[in-house]
Amino acid sequence: MDKKRKLEEINNLKIFSGNANSVLAEKICEHLSIRLGxxxxxRFPDGEIDLKVNEDVRGADVFLVQPTCPPVNENLAELLIFIDCLKRASAARITAVLPYYGYARKDRKDEGRVPIxxxxxxxxxxxxxADRVLTVDLHAAQIQGFFDIPVDHLLAFPVLSKYFERLKSEDLVVVTPDVGGIKLARNYSKKLGIKMAIVDKRRVGPEETQIGFVIGDVNNKDVIMIDDLIATGGSIVQAANVLKERGAKDIYVGATHPVFCGSAVEKLSAAPIKEIIVTDTIPLTEKAKSCHDKIKVLSISELLGDAIMRIHRHESVSSLFV
Structure with a gap:
């Protein structure tokens, strides 16, 4: 590809951001050496969203970075209004970049009279x-099938696993805090060359779970506990306590999305966890920032930037994980 064609492609690529995570959008642009749109x-005085794109997007390939993280309804409304604005401004293609996809818990009717x-x-x-969606670590992979437009589903696994490689030892085991995360834990087990274990968890309410038993040996082992997100922190803390009771030594937690709602930070601070590794798919809360001695944030901007450029050039995205 000659230099002129590359320049034309870059000029035709535009990245915008709502208010949900503008810092991440700026990092993505820095990685790609382009300017944020x-x-x-x-907001209008009555709280309604006021939005205007201040540059020409006609015929452009536009990527809109806007995770639907707390405040979820505000950020979701911004996303929808921004997409509508770009569509009416004649953008050639609009890709909704959702590093975190909110409202993902209800992905089926598990009881009567509930929404999906x-x-x-x-x-x-x-x-x-929106013409397509780019997202990271969906709470349930089948959500990809809910869209009638293309979805590129990225995994934070390469970012987190690279960090955890420094812990490699014979006394290290990867643990999933529920059976739904077995596939993810297996990826880490294979990548790091270590064994895995499972904590049996049953949800008994919207914010409450019960830990049953541990499948696998964690006695006298350092543990890497992997999950897609940390919301209230209840499941992670319960699992950490159970692992300690089973003889685990140092416990590390890796999660893609640091939601940290309610009293999550206080729970995690008091838990027998040495370090919590998360990514910047959503911004840390002020409470979480104050717990910097235990919480470490890794940036996912390069992974998202590379995926955006591949989508822009009509190249394979899945090859990022080979």
């Missing part, structure tokens, strides 16, 4: 005008 996203919000949000994003 100029847009105003504010993961599907509803997928419909809203599609109907607002």
């Amino acid at each position: 100029n847009a105003y996203v504010g 919000t993961a599907k509803l949000v997928a419909n809203l994003i599609t109907e607002s005008g």
